[in-house]
Amino acid sequence: MEKPSAPPPIICLNDRVLLHYAVLNDSVGFTAGHGLLFVGRKEIGRVPCLAICQDKESQLVTLYFCDNDWSPMGIGTSASVEATKTTAERIYPGSSASWVEAHFTEEETKRFLDELWAAQRCSFCGRLPDQTLFAPFEGNGNARICDKCIRQFSSQLGNSKG
Ligand SMILES: [Zn+2]
Numbered sequence: 001m002e003k004p005s006a007p008p009p010i011i012c013l014n015d016r017v018l019l020h021y022a023v024l025n026d027s028v029g030f031t032a033g034h035g036l037l038f039v040g041r042k043e044i045g046r047v048p049c050l051a052i053c054q055d056k057e058s059q060l061v062t063l064y065f066c067d068n069d070w071s072p073m074g075i076g077t078s079a080s081v082e083a084t085k086t087t088a089e090r091i092y093p094g095s096s097a098s099w100v101e102a103h104f105t106e107e108e109t110k111r112f113l114d115e116l117w118a119a120q121r122c123s124f125c126g127r128l129p130d131q132t133l134f135a136p137f138e139g140n141g142n143a144r145i146c147d148k149c150i151r152q153f154s155s156q157l158g159n160s161k162g
Pocket of ligand 1: 123124127145146148150
């Protein structure tokens with residue numbers, strides 16, 4: 001079976017940072033019928049990886065049920081890391097021994113996002129798509145312009161008229 005890779009500093013864009021992660025080995029059990037989480041309308045099954053992230057805009061933490069590439073297949077929210085681990089232990093008995101504390105810095109998270117969005121950055125102001133309303137408009141070569149720049153330039157053009 002394919003071995004899971006090292007986890008990224010965040011799983012989704014609404015995370016502040018990855019706090020803890022677990023790669024579940026064969027000794028970890030699985031309780032069906034937990035009824036807690038659904039993908040579509042189906043209860044989530046056994047996954048190889050779990051991740052706990054600090055939410056960007058609240059004190060809540062998110063539990064991600066991930067595949068080998070740390071792509072989320074299901075999520076749950078909780079008030080604390082401990083509560084999240086308790087929930088995980090109920091679904092995956094033995095998982096509590098698998099948790100590893102992640103030590104990502106803000107800088108590493110920023111760099112990860114920069115690389116993720118490198119091809120999306122506005123050529124004029126450097127804004128990333130999560131700081132604008134729309135994806136940037138593509139020009140020739142690698143030129144891109146975001147909606148905020150378009151609005152700013154267009155109002156400057158409007159002011160200079162007459
Ligand atoms: Zn811009």
